[in-house]
Amino acid sequence: MLDGFVGRIDALVADIEQASSHNTALLGSLQLGLLGLAIGGTVALVYLIILLVVRPVLSLQEGVQRMEQEDFSARVPVESEDEFGDLARGFNRMAAHLQDLYATLEQRVEEKTRHLEARNRELALLYGVSSSLEEPGNIETLCRGFVQAVLPAIGADAASIRMIDPQTQQIHLFVHEGLQPGFITKERCLAQGECLCGASAWTGQTLAQTFPAKDKFPYACEAAGYRSVWILPIAVQKQRLGLFNLYFREARELMPQEQRLLETLVQHLGIAIENRQLVSRERELAVSEERNLLAQELHDSIAQSLAFLNLQAQMLRRSIESGEQEQALAELAQIREGIQESYDDVRELLVHFRLRPGASEFEETVRSALEKFEGQTGIHTHLQISGVGMPLTTEQQLQVLHIVQEALSNVRKHASATKVTVEIQRGETYRIEVRDDGCGIDPRRLEDGGGHVGLKIMRERAHRIGATMDILSTPHKGTSVRLLLPLLQREAA
Known part of the structure; x- marks a missing residue:
């Protein structure tokens, strides 16, 4: 009985050992499987990092290096729709913009250079004209210097300044440069509203006309062989003083910057003309006042002395006719004294008005x-x-x-x-x-x-x-x- 019990125990132990061995083997297999999964996950993670992070960063780095070497054709491939994809697209847009800027850099530099040169010419012309307008001289000298300064700067073939008569409102050709004699004779005097100049004087607006004109009117400018004419009114405080004309034998449009420059120059000219007129009026007024004062002084001194001498001469004549010699000598002495006093007055007045x-x-x-x-x-x-x-x-x-x-x-x-x-x-x-x-x-x-x-x-x-x-x-x-x-x-x- 004891032997059977021991056998059953041995069998139980053998079963337990067999089960334990099986479980141990199963646990080893599971551990090996987990190790394989860990190694595979690590490899997959490294691959994903290389694919999703390292490669985009390396592409951006390569693109930056090419940009540093002035290779503006560098582009970064867009391989995803995440943040790296947005960064790649932004880099590509920047590279394309820089490539366009670099390609047009010389052209834009040339354009800016031409623009600056044009501005410098405009400033030089404005300064030169303003300086010439400050120089002393009459209105004719002023206008002639203005025409001679503006004509070559604008590249016109001829120029003229017309003045408006404030009384008759007629437009007279004042100074000119480069115009033909026949044209000068025909255009010497115009009425307001007549021809293009009269229209500009009437409206007070700048006009630019290219021939042949649509209205088919027989303009003298066109007959003289000019293809374009610019007309700018000379006005100060809404008072029209005259017109400034530029004539071109080739068609020429009035650019906005040129129109602004010419209008500024013509405005300066109008102010200078008005100043000359004011100075002239002031001088005339001063001369008139001095003449009035001189007339009053003559009336107070010379006129009264002459009246006294006239009276004394009449008394001398009566004394001579009546034979009163002593009285005549006394009156003659008074006449000589009056003449001397008048002489002193005249000499005093001459010295008086020579004082400067x-x-x-x-x-x-x-x-x-x-x-x-x-x-x-x-x-x-x-x-x-x-x-x-x-x-x-x-x-x-x-x-x-x-x-x-x-x-x-x-x-x-x-x-x-x-x-x-x-x-x-x-x-x-x-x-x-x-x-x-x-x-x-x-x-x-x-x-x-x-x-x-x-x-x-x-x-x-x-x-x-x-x-x-x-x-x-x-x-x-x-x-x-x-x-x-x-x-x-x-x-x-």
Whole structure:
């Protein structure tokens, strides 16, 4: 029984050993399978990394290296739709753009160079014309210089400037360059609305016409052999002054930049013409005012003296006819005295209107005038100068000198003085005073400044330069003519 029990136990142990061996073998197989899977997964992962990461990066690196070597034809293959695919497409777009830029670089450099050269020519023309317009000269010289400067710069065959008569509104050919004599004769005078020039003057707009024209009108420009004409109005503040014409024998279109440049130049020309006209009007006004003042001075001095001489001549004739010799001699002496006084007045007026002091010669001119006055009249003169101040302008100096001259003339004629003092005190306000020790002036004559044209003229001259003039006089104690001229009014003006 015991042997059977042991056998069963041996059989059980053998079964257990067999099962354990089988499980051990199965476990080894599983371990080998897991090891194989691990090795295969690793290999697959490495392959995927190489395929999906390393290859795109290497392609991008190769493309960058080719770009560094200025090979702008380099492209990266797009093998996926992920981030590396987007990066590859972006690199390809960048490479294509750089390749296009590099291919057109020389052309764009040439274009920019031509553009800069054109701009430099425009600036040089604008500067040259602006400089020439600042040079002194009359309107004809101004316009002729403008035409001669613009004509070669634009490449035109001929050019002209026409001026508009403000009274009749007719358009007159003023200056020209390169036009044919027959064309000049035919186009010398036009009416507003007539031909292309008249149309531009009427509308105030720039016109560019290429022939043959569609309207088939017989334009003189076309008959003269010109294929294109540009017409630019010369205007300042909506006031049309004239026209600037450019003529071309070949068809030429007006480019926008050329139109802007020409309109700018013509605007400068219009301003320069207006300035010349204003200067001319100002000179005419100044001459007219001086003539009026001269007429008043002549009326106050020479005219009255001649009237007195006329009366004395009539009295002399009656004395001669009546045989009153002594009376005739006395009247003759008065006539000679009147003639001498008239001569002195004329000489004084001539010196008066020849005064043209410079910026630093004002005080010397006053001193010279006093020396001449003392030499002619024998009246002692004295000049006092004090203070520091800005120099007077030429107009202020001239008017002050005229006032001083008129005051000295009154001293010679009416004061019976023995001494005259002229005091000049510089400062923010100039004070010029002429004092004498003569018989003085009747106060009734100073109440309204009337009774003596010379006093009115002195006040007019003072008012012209913004000064105030006072006349202080005491009978038998002398007269003082005081002029106060503030310099700050120039800054306000």
